Amino acid sequence: MCGIAGIILKQRTGFELGKKIAAMTNAISHRGPDGEGFILANDQKITPHFNTLQQNYQRKDLNYIPKNSLENGDPASFLAFGHRRLSIIDLSETGHQPMCEKGAATWITYNGEIYNYIEVRAELKKLGHSFISESDTEVILAAYKEWGFNCVERFNGMWAFCIYDSEKKICFASRDRFGVKPFYFINDNTIFSFASEQKAFVKAGLIHTKTDQAALHSYLINGLLEVSASNFFESINELMPGNNLVYNLKTQELKINSYYNLTDHITLRNDRLSESELIEKITDAFENSVKLRLRSDVEVGTCLSGGIDSSALAVTISELTKQPLSCFTSIFKHNEINEEHFADSVAKKIKAKHYKVEPTLENFLKEVDDLIYSQDVPIWDTSTYAQYKVMELASRHKIKVVLDGQGADELFAGYHHHFLAKWNNLFSNGNYVSAMKEVTASKKTISNPLQFYLKEKAKQKNYFNKKHFNLFFKPGFLNSSEIKNPSVYFNSVNEQLVDDIYQTRLKSFLKCEDRCGMWHSVESRTPFADDIELINLLFSFNGNKKIKNGVSKYLLREAVKNKLPKEIYNRYDKKGFETPMQEWMKKLRPQLILEIKLANFEFVNYTDLEKADATSSFHNKLLFKLFVLSRWQKLFNA
Numbered sequence: 001m002c003g004i005a006g007i008i009l010k011q012r013t014g015f016e017l018g019k020k021i022a023a024m025t026n027a028i029s030h031r032g033p034d035g036e037g038f039i040l041a042n043d044q045k046i047t048p049h050f051n052t053l054q055q056n057y058q059r060k061d062l063n064y065i066p067k068n069s070l071e072n073g074d075p076a077s078f079l080a081f082g083h084r085r086l087s088i089i090d091l092s093e094t095g096h097q098p099m100c101e102k103g104a105a106t107w108i109t110y111n112g113e114i115y116n117y118i119e120v121r122a123e124l125k126k127l128g129h130s131f132i133s134e135s136d137t138e139v140i141l142a143a144y145k146e147w148g149f150n151c152v153e154r155f156n157g158m159w160a161f162c163i164y165d166s167e168k169k170i171c172f173a174s175r176d177r178f179g180v181k182p183f184y185f186i187n188d189n190t191i192f193s194f195a196s197e198q199k200a201f202v203k204a205g206l207i208h209t210k211t212d213q214a215a216l217h218s219y220l221i222n223g224l225l226e227v228s229a230s231n232f233f234e235s236i237n238e239l240m241p242g243n244n245l246v247y248n249l250k251t252q253e254l255k256i257n258s259y260y261n262l263t264d265h266i267t268l269r270n271d272r273l274s275e276s277e278l279i280e281k282i283t284d285a286f287e288n289s290v291k292l293r294l295r296s297d298v299e300v301g302t303c304l305s306g307g308i309d310s311s312a313l314a315v316t317i318s319e320l321t322k323q324p325l326s327c328f329t330s331i332f333k334h335n336e337i338n339e340e341h342f343a344d345s346v347a348k349k350i351k352a353k354h355y356k357v358e359p360t361l362e363n364f365l366k367e368v369d370d371l372i373y374s375q376d377v378p379i380w381d382t383s384t385y386a387q388y389k390v391m392e393l394a395s396r397h398k399i400k401v402v403l404d405g406q407g408a409d410e411l412f413a414g415y416h417h418h419f420l421a422k423w424n425n426l427f428s429n430g431n432y433v434s435a436m437k438e439v440t441a442s443k444k445t446i447s448n449p450l451q452f453y454l455k456e457k458a459k460q461k462n463y464f465n466k467k468h469f470n471l472f473f474k475p476g477f478l479n480s481s482e483i484k485n486p487s488v489y490f491n492s493v494n495e496q497l498v499d500d501i502y503q504t505r506l507k508s509f510l511k512c513e514d515r516c517g518m519w520h521s522v523e524s525r526t527p528f529a530d531d532i533e534l535i536n537l538l539f540s541f542n543g544n545k546k547i548k549n550g551v552s553k554y555l556l557r558e559a560v561k562n563k564l565p566k567e568i569y570n571r572y573d574k575k576g577f578e579t580p581m582q583e584w585m586k587k588l589r590p591q592l593i594l595e596i597k598l599a600n601f602e603f604v605n606y607t608d609l610e611k612a613d614a615t616s617s618f619h620n621k622l623l624f625k626l627f628v629l630s631r632w633q634k635l636f637n638a
Contacts, residue, residue: 002097003031003084003518004109005195006162007206008171010252015190018073020204021080022051027203028196030374031111031518032084038070039098039107039164040077046107046166048098049073059093062132064100064107079164079249081109088113088401088523091297094133101141105166108144110137111196112159112181113525115292120154144172149244152259156292158530160239162194171247177260178407178501179241180510180530186236187254192247197515198233198376202636209638210234217481220625221469224484225377225508232377233638241507262498262539271541278545281537283559289531290316293403300525301326301399303390304354306342308553308564308571309405309414309528315563317403318350327352328393328402330359330386335580345565357393359386361584368628373635374519375512378628381621382581388516395520402522406513407529410497410506411538412553413546416446420456420489421496422544428491441550445572449550459487465618471611472622477603493543585620592627599630 005024009015017040025036038049048066050057057065083097100107114120117136120143125131129142136157143151144163149172152159158180162173173194175183185194186201193206201207212234218224219232229237239245242260247253270278290313294300302317304310304327318325327347331340340356347354364371364385371388372379394402409415413422419442426435442449463485469478486504490496500506510529517524527534538546548554551572561569585592593610604626612619632638 002086002111003028003196003200004111004160004162005082005200006109006164006171006193007080008192008247008249009078009190010192011190012076012078017075017077017080018049018070020206021082022070023204024193024195024200024206025051025082025084027200029084030521031196032086033521034087035083035085035096037064037066037083037085037097038073039079039081040070040073041079041164041166042074042076043078046079046100046104046164047074057093057096062094062096063102063104064098065093065096081107081162081164083109086400086518086521086523087298089117089295089297090133090135092133095135095137097137099133099135099137099141101138101145106141106145107164107166108137108141108161110140110159110161112157112161112176113293113295113523114139114155114157114159115295115531116154116156118295149174149246149259152244156530156532158526160196169249171245171249173239173245173247174259175239175241175243176530177242177262177532177535178510178529179507180514180526182511182514183239183245184231184236185239185245187247188235192252192254194239196518198231198236199373199636201233201236207233207235209636211633211638214481216629217477219378220473220622220629221478221481222484223380223486223621224504225380226511227503227507233636241502262501262535265536266494266498266539268542269540270537273541275545278541279555279558282534282555285531285534285537286312286527286556286559287316287320289527289534290403291320292531293525293527294320296401298400299326299398300401300403301328301394301397302403303327303394303405303524304329304343304346304352305405306339306344306346306568306571307405308557308560308568309408311342311346311564311568312408312556312560313403313405313527314346314352315350315560318352319563325350325352326394326397326399327354328390328397328399329354329356330390331356332358332580335583337580342568342571345567349565355393355397357389359389361587364584365588369631369635370519372628372632375515377511378625378632379512381624382584384512384516387512388519391516391520391522391524394522400521400523401525402517403525403527404513405528406509406524406526407506408553408556410500411528411535412556413493413497413543414553415500416452417456417489418493418496418552419446419449419547420453421491421493422547423453424489424491425493425544438547438550444550445552446550456487456489460485460489463487468616468618468622470605471608471619472605472626474603474605493546494539495543497539497543581624582617582620585624586614588627589614589620589623592623595630596623596626599626599633601626601629
């Protein structure tokens with residue numbers, strides 16, 4: 001896991017390439033405190049460089065180990081790559097980046113982990129390739145040389161990289177299937193540039209920090225962030241998940257194409273399997289996904305909330321490694337959202353080294369600016385802070401790698417609205433008796449499920465909360481873009497899950513996962529969100545099977561049933577990285593309103609702002625977002 005950056009000049013005059021690329025990597029140094037590297041390229045050669053980070057290189061026989069200072073870089077250079085390294089696999093100098101192949105014509109800067117790199121490397125060796133390192137970076141380079149752009153289809157993992165092919169005069173970039181790793185870029189009349197985080201462009205002075213108005217509306221009104229290629233920062237774009245990018249240095253043409261979309265992989269291939277056969281397949285695939293993600297040259301820990309997802313990971317890791325496991329938990333003593341008891345139950349069963357942190361409102365106020373800055377874009381609520389503190393806790397205990405359960409709900413159907421999709425499916429197909437049985441059985445998970453179903457169906461037809469926006473925003477802003485009803489329910493569980501993955505939930509959650517971890521120099525690995533074998537398996541049968549007898553994530557529960565403490569297996573509630581936001585909001589309200597007023601937003605209806613209902617979670621979330629936006633604008637001078 002690392003930070004990457006690059007600049008390709010379209011006009012070669014008056015641009016301090018070395019200083020700009022250094023500013024970009026400095027802005028994301030938290031992503032890689034263990035090393036840094038650069039390359040500068042002109043028309044004749046590509047030269048590796050070092051900058052200010054002290055590194056005593058011994059392997060000067062390697063053609064990608066830098067011998068020259070970036071300060072003395074060739075002013076005629078037109079291309080620069082930068083890299084900040086968090087050493088996880090192959091801790092030696094042979095894992096240094098940017099890296100090149102033997103001929104030094106093809107270079108890469110890369111962030112992520114290709115977990116099946118050992119298997120891919122073995123295949124490449126049979127095809128005549130040789131390797132000098134134990135890193136997955138070198139495997140990506142060789143795979144590109146062998147299979148071209150199609151190499152990414154062989155990778156199981158998370159990645160964002162850019163390869164400079166000096167012979168073809170192209171830059172080839174790629175991002176993993178669900179967007180676990182970030183990749184942003186700008187493409188204007190003077191440069192093409194990319195980075196792991198938006199702040200790299202800001203700190204290098206490559207953009208003027210303006211807020212994209214459509215993205216602002218989407219965040220404040222629709223509660224959505226980064227669901228399209230355009231960004232919260234005007235002029236920054238995002239390479240979307242499952243996409244490749246090719247920039248032609250000769251023509252300055254940029255092309256983006258999709259190599260993976262989950263919709264194309266939904267099948268019924270395994271639908272005829274018996275339940276026991278399907279659970280056996282899922283058990284094997286899940287265990288293999290975890291086993292692959294334990295490949296590391298440093299200690300691996302795990303986040304542990306006490307829910308099904310994190311508990312499944314913890315007990316599986318413990319069984320595979322047979323070593324004491326470091327587990328990290330956020331707690332809220334004397335609060336109903338506290339899951340400490342459940343996390344303790346799992347930790348006790350596996351004899352874990354269990355570390356806990358309790359986020360507080362006082363510390364939130366002290367750290368809120370760092371939290372927002374770490375994310376690059378505004379946050380929705382305080383739950384991100386709990387995740388932020390868990391990653392900080394791991395870092396404090398010298399753990400560089402953690403596994404986390406992000407993506408399990410979107411694979412196995414873990415949210416209440418997934419029940420609606422199943423019920424819709426049964427009703428729409430005329431299976432009324434089965435539908436009512438399922439609704440009734442869901443009492444163990446959802447309080448009064450029939451009332452819940454009817455209420456949500458009514459909300460789908462009428463966006464009742466829409467009228468509340470007038471209290472906060474002026475009509476011109478409200479009407480500047482579409483106001484979307486968040487209650488969107490499909491007649492298919494798998495279609496509902498795909499919508500969650502791409503449009504409403506998982507992509508945004510993965511962004512927070514990456515930023516919270518990397519701000520503390522911790523690599524977060526997400527088996528449920530990037531193991532292609534597990535993902536494709538979970539969409540190879542009727543999604544209705546993922547909920548059974550009113551129990552969500554039924555197949556995951558059964559796959560780990562014999563490993564879990566009984567009270568975890570029988571848990572039907574869901575919390576996640578929660579904080580007592582409503583309680584905090586009561587205390588924060590005067591400060592929030594004051595800071596919103598001081599921000600002097602031109603689109604806010606200040607006349608009615610203080611009429612906001614302090615007991616309404618909908619109103620409180622809008623106030624919180626405006627407060628966060630006011631802080632964000634100060635931090636980024638937007």
